[in-house]
Amino acid sequence: MRLAKRVSGIAPSATLEITARAKKMAKEGRDIVNFGAGEPDFDTPDHIKDEAIKAIKEGFTKYTPSSGIPELKSAIAQKFKRDNGVDYSPSQIVVSNGAKHALYNILQTICESGDEVIIPSPYWLSYPEMVRMAGAKAIFIKTKIGNNFKADEKELASKITGRTRALILNSPSNPTGSVYNMDELKAIARLGVKYKFFVISDEIYEKLIYDENKHISIASLGKDIYDLTITVNGVSKSYSMTGWRIGYAAGPKEVMDAVANLQSHSTSNPSSIGQKAALAALTGDHACVEKMKAEFEKRRAFMNMRLRMKRAWR
Ligand SMILES: Cc1ncc(COP(=O)(O)O)c(C=O)c1O
Structure with a gap:
């Protein structure tokens, strides 16, 4: 066929x-x-489920605006301000069926055939396939263990060509767990601004971060890089809501208007009920996030200890 x-x-x-x-x-x-x-093995917290049940009972079960309900977009704008120090207006935000969908929409929106998208490797497996589906070519940076699997300025610079359209930055990273620090992000921002490529900043794991690491949104590093960054996030990992399928992206208005248009003719709005649940997650008590993180931290310490023991036996 x-x-x-x-x-x-x-x-x-x-x-x-x-x-x-x-x-x-x-x-x-x-x-x-x-x-x-990457699926937390916790149940979605009750206060989030309760809002979803309420939404169903109250008949909030119809189409919503395609790019998301205004209350949720406002809550996302406040979250960006509060957690990431980045100003996005609700009109720069599109809510999608998970961060995966947001990433797909963005690549479809900004890439043409012949464009190149740089991806530090190891990477989340969907990135190169999404790049290919957008007609572009994935260009990999093979990162090294000695550099904690992060792409440095020199390595990134060596991959930039006249066809470079975007870099996919995933910090904290799946699968390596690497977290880019301020200096590393500044170096990436300098190159982005100099060579005018987009930075698609996938920050879905921002809350699951350990030791002295601190999450920094590259869009917070100044107006020049803000104008080139599309920040992606969602509720799947932070609130154990993988099945609800709510993610979001924020970036330059012109790009996000086009993303909203694309979504309006493909999936329309993400589930009305999921949106209410995401609203409860973002605006509700965050003790659930800390509780989950503390448990992950325990398991991480245990696994680290066992891996070190194994290495010592060799
Ligand atoms: C790095 C990364 N980005 C994005 C996603 C997508 O998350 P979701 O579509 O559930 O919001 C995942 C899920 O595994 C991921 O690991």
Whole structure:
């Protein structure tokens, strides 16, 4: 059968495949520790679920504005200000069906065939496939363990060409856990501004950060880089809401208007109920996030200790 070129070369999501297999094995009674999808093994907190149930009961079950309900966009704008020190107006924000959808929309919006998108490697598996679906070419920076798997200024500069359209920056990173510090982000910002490429800053793991690391949004580093950055985030990881499918992006108004247009003709609004739940998550008590993080921290310490022991035995 003839399929469109756009999809025939696309690899299925290995992460989702591994996750499905792990879930099946666990159901069969096997003792499985699943390192597939980045999915917190906590239930969505009750105060979030309650708002969703209320939304259903009150009949908030119809189409909403395609790019998201105004209350949620306002809450997202406040979150950016409060947590990241970045000013976005609600008109610069689009709510989508997860951060994955937001990233897909952005790449479809800014890339043309022949464009190049730089991705530090190791990377989250969906990035290169999304770049390809947008007709562009993924250019990888092979990062090194000695540099904590971060792309430095020299490595990034060596990959920039006249066709560079964007860099996908994922800090904190999946899968490496690396967190870019202020100096490293400033160096990336300098190159972005000098060579005029977009920085797609995927900050979905911002709340799951440990030790002395601090999350910094590259868009907060000044007007020049702010104008070139599209910041992506969502509620999946921070609030254990992977199944609700709510993510969001914010950036230059012209780009985000086009993203909203694209979404209005493809998926329309993300679920009305999910949006109410996300609103409760962003505006509600954040003790649930800290509780989850404390548990992850314990497991992280345990795993670190065991890996070090294993290394010592060799
Ligand atoms: C780095 C990264 N970005 C984005 C996503 C997408 O998150 P979601 O679509 O659930 O909001 C994931 C999910 O695993 C991820 O690991």
